[in-house]
Amino acid sequence: MKQVNLYIRVHQVRNVENLRIKYIGCLLLEYKGKHKYVFIDNVGERDQRSSMLRLVCSGLKMLKEPCEIMILTLNNIENKWKKYSDLWNEINECVIDEGHDLSCKVCKSTDEDTGEVFKIFKSQLDRYKRSYIKEQKN
Helix, strand or coil, rough: CEEEEEEEEEEEEEEECCCEEEEEEEEEEEEEEEEEEEEEEECCCHHHHHHHHHHHHHHHHHHCCCEEEEEEEEECCCCCCCCCCCHHHHHHHHHHCCCCEHHHHHHHHCCCCCHHHHHHHHHHHHHHHHHHHHHHCC
């Protein structure tokens, strides 16, 4: 079974009139040291944790065969699972239907093994966020 790391980050963006908040997100799929970034303009959720869970769903749907997946985040996505039971049910369906093995790990940006990835990841997402905001103003 392939071993895949799935890094999750979301950023909050206000629209031009500062009236509505939306979340943009980025997935980083890591397999055998190779990285693939996937940016999502509007995650479609109302808060950070649900946005992160929606990104997990998106990442799982991208995988074409059963994998051992380690989800790495800077925030604990497993807290308050009852509040987000609909998203957790969707994740569980993907895991069961596709035969994945899923585990989660909360990291710090200073961790030796993941810190550098999260720093690069943050700069990629910040760059995307700036271009996204610029497009929204035009």
